[in-house]
Amino acid sequence: MRNCLLLIIIIVLFSLFGSLFLVEEGERGIVLRFSKVLRDKSNNPVIYKPGLHIKIPFIETVKNLDTRIQTMENQADRFVSLEKKDLIVDSYIKWRISDFSRYYLSTGGGDISQAEILLKRKFSDRLRSELGKLDVKGIVTDSRNRLMTDVRNALNNGTSGEDEDIQVITADNTIASDSDRVENDFHNSQASINSNSMNALGIQVVDVRIKQINLPTEVSDAIYQRMRAEREAVARRHRSQGLEAAEKLRATADYQVTRTLAEAKRQALIIRGEADAATAKLYADAFNEDPEFYAFIRSLVAYENSFSNKNDIMVLSTESDFFRFIQSSKNTLVNSSQP
Incomplete structure (x- = not known):
């Protein structure tokens, strides 16, 4: 009797657990009865929402479907x-x-x-x-x-x-x-x-x-090659334009240098000519004021230029006009030494 009661209890518990099914959140459950979808009286499928539900054990099975x-x-x-x-x-x-x-x-x-x-x-x-x-x-x-x-x-x-x-x-x-x-x-x-x-x-x-x-790879490769060729053509054009601009700048700079040097040389020649003219005028004025003194100064400059280098040898007569101021100064010293 006890064994029968225990067997009945086991069968009841097993049937109870077999009749319960859980539908989790984010899912819907449909019940299959003999592999057919369970329907209501209106022939619409019975859909179970999340929660704990009951089915007929051994006859009905549940399929949970994801609603996400x-x-x-x-x-x-x-x-x-x-x-x-x-x-x-x-x-x-x-x-x-x-x-x-x-x-x-x-x-x-x-x-x-x-x-x-x-x-x-x-x-x-x-x-x-x-x-x-x-x-x-x-x-x-x-x-x-x-x-x-x-x-x-x-x-x-x-x-x-x-x-x-x-x-x-x-x-x-x-x-x-x-x-x-x-x-x-x-x-x-x-x-x-x-x-x-x-x-x-x-x-x-x-x-x-x-x-x-x-x-596609073959199309993209062809497009990249064409783009590369176009970019290289643009780069060559920019380089040629840069070289052209550089040559123009270089030519302009050379022209400006040449023009500046020529202008400076012209100004230098003008200044030098004016200076020479001023010097000549000074010499002329000095000569006109005192020809003897001018001749004496010129002779002193000539003596300095002639005797500055001791290695030079000059063969001249003592009676030459080049030494006339030396001779005159010598005679002046002799005359002043006599009583």
């Missing part, structure tokens, strides 16, 4: 602009779950990697289509924000059947097939949701952004 915004980094891919120029675009997507039951059914059990595969395929084809409508200038300037808005709206709301891009149509058909499978499970197709939109899969794209736009 997810970030999907896209690998840089090659796209073609309106001018048929290749661009390497690096981007990312912010998305969240908008319909948990649709998301669970479309991703095969709430697999994030499967959701990102569908989202990446749709995003890549839609971005390729939108970039093909713009030139490079429009992509990197003001049209970029409008481009991101158009891509986000196309992902959330889907595209019309008039879209002629084969790749976009292919991606839309893939999403539409998954959406039809979800609608069949609902047994209540909602005409307000486009079957080729991400909303049909329970996914809402919050934001789409382009992080970086680069040119």
